[in-house]
Amino acid sequence: MIEILQWTTLIASGAAALSRIPNLVRRKNRSIFYALALLTLAILLSIRGPYLAIDTLLGGTNVANLLLRFIIFGAIFFLALRIAAGFGDSRGVQLIRGRAGMLALGLISAVLVVCFVLMDTSGSSAGLVDVAAKSQQNALLVEYYGAAGRAYPAYVCLAILPGMLRAVRSPLPAMLRMSAALLAVGSIAIPLSLLFPLVPPGLGFLRFVVNYTAILCFVAGLALIWVASGRAGRKHGRVSAQRR
Template sequence: MIDILQWSTLAICALTAAARVPSAIRGENRSLFYIFALMTAAILLSIEAPYVAIDQALGGINLANLLLRFIIFAAIYFVGIRVTRGFGADSAHRLITGKAGMVVLLIISLVLVALFFMMDTVGSSAGLAAVSAKNERNFVLVEYYGAAGRAYPAYVSLVLLPAMVRAVRSRLPVLVRVAAALLAVGGVAIALTLLFPVVPPEWGAAEFVINYTAVLCYVLGLALIWAARVQNRKTSPAKRTYTEK
């Protein structure tokens, strides 16, 4: 089941990114293409076979996992910019791109890198499962490292959540409200990842479901915003709206 979820999510992300290529070449909403491409790369690095192959090429010390974390940071950052601009959430935009957001990103990034290099990371292992199993010290460090990796996406998601809730309750077009609802669900799913350290080991599959639910909701939500923009252009070609920001 997990394999099906991983590969199907990868396929959806890759197809959505590919569909955005013509528009990106024309210079239209390139941020959406960047988001879908980054999400595709993140999902690829989350699957064991490609992860191991890529990490072996990088030296076999799980640098691919650190790369994965920063790809996720970049993707969620671009999501934050795209969504706050699209929905006119100025305060949320400042919390992500302003001084506060940059300080949060810098601190979390420094902690993440420091924790990574404090571990014995030799031996490619998707999800750092083998690294965690080496000894008690590694186990604790992997837990802290994972928490740091989830912190920034959770921060951005929680910043976006109030704007998404307002959009769902508004009188915006149905497609946009559905998109906002999906983005809100994705944000809640990402926020729930902060609870992973207290999740019982036997519930491990739930972590995969929550992670991939977040990705799918964000991808589908952004795709619906794109669809709403296309629809708006067809019905009101001279009118510029939130979908074009």
């Protein structure tokens, strides 16, 4: 079940990235393509099979997991910045790109790297499950490491959430409000992941559901804007053609 969700998300994200190639060639909003490509790579790395294969290539010390965290940071940074700018949320942009955002990114990255270095990370293991099982100290470090990895995406999502909620209630076209709603759901789900350590082990599948649903919401919301923009572009084109 979880595998289906993971691969569906991977395909959706990959398709969204591919659909951006024409715009990439036209040099229009290229950072969205790069962000979606990074996101696709991150999803690939979050699935057990590909993770083990790639990490083995990188030396089998779970460097792929650290790489995965920074890929997520990069993808979410560029995506959220574009989204906040698009919806005219200058406060959101400021929170992400301003001093507070850079401080959050720097601090969290430092914690991430320090935890990783302090761990005995040998032996590829998706989700660092086997690494945590090695010793008490490792288990604690994996916990902190995971929390740091979730903290930055949570910060960025909380930064853009007010803007999204405003857009949902605004008189924008229905399709754009719908996509704002999807993006808002994603921005609520990601910070919820901070509560994962409190989830009882029996409900561990909830972690996957929340994570991948959030990504699907983001991808679907962006795709919807893209569709709406394509439609409007055609409409505008027709009108100006008539005028000529």
